[in-house]
Amino acid sequence: MKAARWYKAKDIRVEDVPEPAVAPGRVKIKVAWTGICGSDLHEYVAGPIFVPVGAPHPLSHEQAPIIMGHEFSGTVTEIGAGVTRVAPGDRVVVEPILACGHCAACRSGKYNLCDSLGFHGLSGGGGGFATCTVVDERMVHRMPEGLSFEQGALVEPAAVAVHAVRLSSLKVGGTAAVFGAGPIGLLIVEALRAAGAAAIHVVELSAQRRAKAAELGATSVIDPSQEDAVARLRELTGGGVDVAYEVTGVPAVLRQCIDSTHFEGETVIVSIWEKDASFQPNTVVLKERVVKGIIAYRDIFPAVMQLMTRGYFSADRLVTKRIRLDDIVEEGFEALVREKQHIKILVESPA
Ligand SMILES: [Zn+2]
Ligand SMILES: [Zn+2]
Structure with a gap:
């Protein structure tokens, strides 16, 4: 064969x-x-x-x-x-x-x-x-x-996105930021919509990907080459999002994710990394924030297919x-x- x-x-x-x-x-x-x-x-x-x-x-x-x-x-x-x-x-x-x-x-x-x-x-x-x-x-x-x-x-890539949202602290009515609108970032936008996020802000350099993110349910899109994404997210949400999803694997972006969350906010790392990424631990300590990682999925394929039958x-x-x-x-x-x-x-x- x-x-x-x-x-x-x-x-x-x-x-x-x-x-x-x-x-x-x-x-x-x-x-x-x-x-x-x-x-x-x-x-x-x-x-x-x-x-x-x-x-x-x-x-x-x-x-x-x-x-x-x-x-x-x-x-x-x-x-x-x-x-x-x-x-x-x-x-x-x-x-x-x-x-x-x-x-x-x-x-x-x-x-x-x-x-x-x-x-x-x-x-x-x-x-x-x-x-x-x-x-x-x-x-x-x-x-x-x-x-x-x-x-x-x-189903497999969508399962990564559903697992990321399911393991995060996001609740219906909450606010989210997605850094990176490649395939997984875009699927996370849809998973957030399914989860009932009130606001889904997407930070992405590519104009085509920003447009696709908006089509799939992002409530706002931010071009980080044109404006300070963290400042903009804080302004849009009155102090920061509940959960930021890191989907770029770019070291400098991890810091931005953490800074874009409010006190006790959560950053979920979805990317696989080729090199180290640094952040000042006080940004986590002084706001009692959480940084967590997720890998792949478990026990979720049937649910993802059910969501697909509903159009997601x-x-x-x-x-x-x-x-x-x-x-x-x-x-x-x-x-x-x-x-x-x-x-x-x-x-x-x-x-
Ligand atoms: Zn894959
Ligand atoms: Zn084992």
């Missing part, structure tokens, strides 16, 4: 690989559509970050070259012995978290905090940029009627390009590096 494999930064190859075989407790899926994620782009531009190199991942037992793609939907074609949750023909999305099942975090149900955390499509063991793939039964979720496969490919996180508004697997480097990764107007590029799996 065909698959896109990561060899090293700037070296992703579409090539023929052996088709994976189903095994007991496992499910084989013919992939339909797979999204290119910001973390895929990081691996392409500056990896390895999550891709195991030099030693195999403890759960997938594989190392580079690995098949990429962790945001995908498809159809079950075969099930292994003992599988009961799905049957051949079912339309599904895959929750791509690899977790050990026995560390302290896993034992308390917080599998996204597993000591050996990995992702199907980043950490080895197969992925969505392929004709088909095989995953554990627990990773598979049946799609509700009426959701398209393209919509299904957006619509593929029609978020997908800016659809390409074939053969074109993934030029029309996918290189296009995302080159053209800032893209939100989500979806890759159609070959037959």
Whole structure:
């Protein structure tokens, strides 16, 4: 079968690989559509970050070259012995978290905090940029009627956004700032709308992304190259927002997030970082503020799909390009590096 494999930064190859075989407790899926994620782009531009190199991942037992793609939907074609949750023909999305099942975090149900955390499509063991793939039964979720496969490919990134808002202290009627309106930032805007935020302020350099944020529910958009975003947010909210979401990974922005919250306000760090980010701890201490991080999601895929059936996180508004697997480097990764107007590029799996 065909698959896109990561060899090293700037070296992703579409090539023929052996088709994976189903095994007991496992499910084989013919992939339909797979999204290119910001973390895929990081691996392409500056990896390895999550891709195991030099030693195999403890759960997938594989190392580079690995098949990429962790945001995908498809159809079950075969099930292994003992599988009961799905049957051949079912339309599904895959929750791509690899977790050990026995560390302290896993034992308390917080599998996204597993000591050996990995992702199907980043950490080895197969992925969505392929004709088909095989995953554990627990990773598979049946799609509700009426959701398209393209919509299904957006469940994974939308789950990050819903998890970020759900783990934050935001309450209905509260105020929020989102720093960075890339794909995840935009999905957070929608998750905030679903959560009943009274005001959603978006800080973003790109005019196209600010316009999209406004379309998706931002109540105001701020261009930080034109004005002091922190001063503006304080003015708009009479002293600061309840919760700021950091979705840029740019060190100087973390400080701005903290400063834009009111006393006892909260900053939620959603980005994955390439380098250190500093802030003066007194900005947290003297206002009894909170700074917390979130990673991925847990126990939320079915709820995200329910929100999608109600019109949230619509593929029609978020997908800016659809390409074939053969074109993934030029029309996918290189296009995302080159053209800032893209939100989500979806890759159609070959037959
Ligand atoms: Zn992703
Ligand atoms: Zn674990």
